[in-house]
Amino acid sequence: MATAHAHAHALSAAPSAAAPPLAAYAGFVSPPQLLLDTAQRLGAHPAYCVRTESGWQATSWEEHGRQVRDAGKALIGLGVKRGDAVAILSFNTPQWVTLAFAAMAIGATPVGIYWTSSPQDIAYILNHCKASVLMVDEASRLQAVHACEDELPHLRHIVMLRDSDSAQARKPVMSWDAFMKLGEAALAQEFEQRLQALSADDIGTLIYTSGTTGPAKAVALSQGNLWWVGHTMRQLFDVDERDRVISYLPLAHIAEQMNSMHNQVHSGFTVYYARSMEELGDHLKEVRPTIFFGVPRVWEKMQSGIEAKLAQATGVKAALARWAMSVGQRWHALDHAGQPAGPWLTLQKQLAHRLVHRKVKEALGLDQARLLSSGAAPIAPEKLRFFAGLDVVVRELYGQSEVTGPSTLSLPGSTRVGSVGKPLPGTEIMVAEDGELRVRGPHLFQCYMGSPQATADSFSGEWLLTGDLGHIDEDGYVFITGRKKDLIITSGGKNISPSNIETTLMDAHLVEHAVVCGDGRNYLVALLTLDPVALAAFASQHGLLDEPHLHEHPLVLQTLQADIDHVNASQARVAQVRKFAVLPQSLSVASGELTPTLKVKRKVVLERNQALIELLYRNGTH
Missing domain, CATH: 3.40.50.12780 (ANL, N-terminal domain)
Structure with a gap:
C-alpha cells in the first residue's frame, strides 16, 4: 500500500487539527x-x-x-x-x-x-x-x-x-x-x-x-475516516450478506453514505434503492429489511399511522392492545438495561407477540428487522417507549458529518431511553465547562475544504467542538440537551435550550413540528404545526370533518393547550411555554423550512413568522 503523500490539487486537505494516531488505521483497505x-x-x-x-x-x-x-x-x-x-x-x-x-x-x-x-x-x-x-x-x-x-x-x-x-x-x-x-x-x-x-x-x-x-x-x-467507521461498525454488529437495507435518505448526507455504501462493503448486505420517499411504506412491506435507520420524522409518521388505527379499536381489541403495549414496554425496559425479564413476563411477551406484536410488525414491514435506529435529530423518549411497547426496538445514536457519522451508539443490553448511548470504541467524549460536548477519535474530519479559519475554530487542541450541549451520566451514557447556538437567553438572563422542550411538544398527538422562541423576552412562546394524519383522525372522532381551518378550531386549540400544560408541568417555570400559535401549513423541505433529512431550520421558521411571534408577545390570544 502506498504511503501518505502530498497532493498538489486545490481539493487536497491540509492536516486536520486532530490527526489520528497511525495505529488507528492499522489494516486500512481503501473503500x-x-x-x-x-x-x-x-x-x-x-x-x-x-x-x-x-x-x-x-x-x-x-x-x-x-x-x-x-x-x-x-x-x-x-x-x-x-x-x-x-x-x-x-x-x-x-x-x-x-x-x-x-x-x-x-x-x-x-x-x-x-x-x-x-x-x-x-x-x-x-x-x-x-x-x-x-x-x-x-x-x-x-x-x-x-x-x-x-x-x-x-x-x-x-x-x-x-x-x-x-x-x-x-x-x-x-x-x-x-x-x-x-x-x-x-x-x-x-x-x-x-x-x-x-x-x-x-x-x-x-x-x-x-x-x-x-x-x-x-x-x-x-x-481512512470512512474505512475506520465502517470497520468499527462491522466489529460491533453481526451483519453479513443475508441482511437487507433500504436506501432512501439523501446519499449526499453522511448517514446514508455510511449505511448504504461503506457499511455495505464491509458486510456485504443487499441494498434496496427506494423509488421515492413517498413509496417508503410500501417498500418496507415488500423488502422487510433486517436493518433500518430512520430519522425521527420517519418514526413519528409511523407512530401517527399506528395510533390512528389503534384509536379505532374498541372493547376487547382495545384492551388487548393496551395490555400488549404494557408488556412490551416492561420487558424491553429490563432488556435495555441487560437485566433478565423473568419467566412470567417473558411468557406474557410471547403471548403478546402472537396476539398483537407480530401483526403490527408485519403491517409495518419490520417483522424481520434486527437492528433499528434513529439519528440525525433528537427523538422524544416517549416515542421510543411507544415502539418498544410494540416490540419494535428503536435505538438512538448521535453524530454529525464532522465525525463521519456516529460518535455514540445504543447497543443491545446497553440502552437507556433518553440517552444517545455510549461512545464508539476508540472515541472519547468530554463535557466542557460551558456544557458543550467535545469529541476526539480516528473519525474526525480532515478540514472544512477551503476554510482554514472555520476548521481551526471547530477544534480545541485535539477535541472537536460539536456545538451540542449535553451531559454524561455516571454509567457513561451520553445525553444531548440542545444546540449551543440555539440557546435562548431570556430578558431575565436565564439560559434555556429549546431542543428538549420542542422534542417533548412534538410528542403530543396532534403536533408535527414545534419551534420555541423567547430570546430577549420574559417568557417563551411556541409555533406549532399539526400532523395531517393525527388531525384527520381527531376530526373524524369529534365530528369536525366538514370544518374549515381546523388548525384554528377551539377544540383543537383546547387540546393543544392541555398538551402544553402537560409539558409545562415537567419544566422549570422559566422554561414553560406561556403562549402558542398554530401555523396553517406543514413545514417542508421544498419550502426551505426543513433540511433534506427533515430537521427543522429554526432560524428560517422564526424569521418567516416574526410578525406572528410579535403578536404573541403583544396579546394573550392563542
Whole structure:
C-alpha cells in the first residue's frame, strides 16, 4: 500500500487539527478496494436491487464491481485527475454509488448535492469544489443545472442517468451508457495504478452541510475516516450478506453514505434503492429489511399511522392492545438495561407477540428487522417507549458529518431511553465547562475544504467542538440537551435550550413540528404545526370533518393547550411555554423550512413568522 503523500490539487486537505494516531488505521483497505474484494468474495450474490414495474430487480456483486471499474476508467477517459471533484445531483440510485466509488478509486473526490437543491445552491457547490464532471438523474434537476450553467466555468461534462432533452445544455451532455463505454480496456492499467496508490489520507468524500446560516461548509472526510467507521461498525454488529437495507435518505448526507455504501462493503448486505420517499411504506412491506435507520420524522409518521388505527379499536381489541403495549414496554425496559425479564413476563411477551406484536410488525414491514435506529435529530423518549411497547426496538445514536457519522451508539443490553448511548470504541467524549460536548477519535474530519479559519475554530487542541450541549451520566451514557447556538437567553438572563422542550411538544398527538422562541423576552412562546394524519383522525372522532381551518378550531386549540400544560408541568417555570400559535401549513423541505433529512431550520421558521411571534408577545390570544 502506498504511503501518505502530498497532493498538489486545490481539493487536497491540509492536516486536520486532530490527526489520528497511525495505529488507528492499522489494516486500512481503501473503500473502493474493499468493494472490489467483497465483489470477488460474494460473486453472484445480490449487491443491490432496484424497484421496477415488475418487482425488485437484482444486480450481483460481481457485476457491481465491474461497473465501478468501468466507471473509474470512464472518468479517467474524461480527463479526471487525482484530487478532482466529481459531483452527483440525483435521488438514490445504484449509479450514485457506482460513480462515487469509481471517483474514490482513481483518487478523485465524490461530491453529493441534495436533490432538493436550488440552482443557486447547485452553482455554489459546483464552483466551490470545482467539479469537472456532474451526474444528473432526471429532467427537472437538469433544468436546475441549465438555470445556472453560465456560472459554472469548471464543469466540463454532464452525465445524464435517464433520457432528457439536453438541447438547452451549453455543456456536453452524455447518457450513462455512453459514459460507461468510455471505460476502455487500455485504461485498466492506469485505473489499477491509481487504486493501489490510495492512502488513508486521501479525501474520500465532501459532505456539504445543510446549515441554515451562510453558505454550506464542505466537510472533507478521508478514506481512512470512512474505512475506520465502517470497520468499527462491522466489529460491533453481526451483519453479513443475508441482511437487507433500504436506501432512501439523501446519499449526499453522511448517514446514508455510511449505511448504504461503506457499511455495505464491509458486510456485504443487499441494498434496496427506494423509488421515492413517498413509496417508503410500501417498500418496507415488500423488502422487510433486517436493518433500518430512520430519522425521527420517519418514526413519528409511523407512530401517527399506528395510533390512528389503534384509536379505532374498541372493547376487547382495545384492551388487548393496551395490555400488549404494557408488556412490551416492561420487558424491553429490563432488556435495555441487560437485566433478565423473568419467566412470567417473558411468557406474557410471547403471548403478546402472537396476539398483537407480530401483526403490527408485519403491517409495518419490520417483522424481520434486527437492528433499528434513529439519528440525525433528537427523538422524544416517549416515542421510543411507544415502539418498544410494540416490540419494535428503536435505538438512538448521535453524530454529525464532522465525525463521519456516529460518535455514540445504543447497543443491545446497553440502552437507556433518553440517552444517545455510549461512545464508539476508540472515541472519547468530554463535557466542557460551558456544557458543550467535545469529541476526539480516528473519525474526525480532515478540514472544512477551503476554510482554514472555520476548521481551526471547530477544534480545541485535539477535541472537536460539536456545538451540542449535553451531559454524561455516571454509567457513561451520553445525553444531548440542545444546540449551543440555539440557546435562548431570556430578558431575565436565564439560559434555556429549546431542543428538549420542542422534542417533548412534538410528542403530543396532534403536533408535527414545534419551534420555541423567547430570546430577549420574559417568557417563551411556541409555533406549532399539526400532523395531517393525527388531525384527520381527531376530526373524524369529534365530528369536525366538514370544518374549515381546523388548525384554528377551539377544540383543537383546547387540546393543544392541555398538551402544553402537560409539558409545562415537567419544566422549570422559566422554561414553560406561556403562549402558542398554530401555523396553517406543514413545514417542508421544498419550502426551505426543513433540511433534506427533515430537521427543522429554526432560524428560517422564526424569521418567516416574526410578525406572528410579535403578536404573541403583544396579546394573550392563542
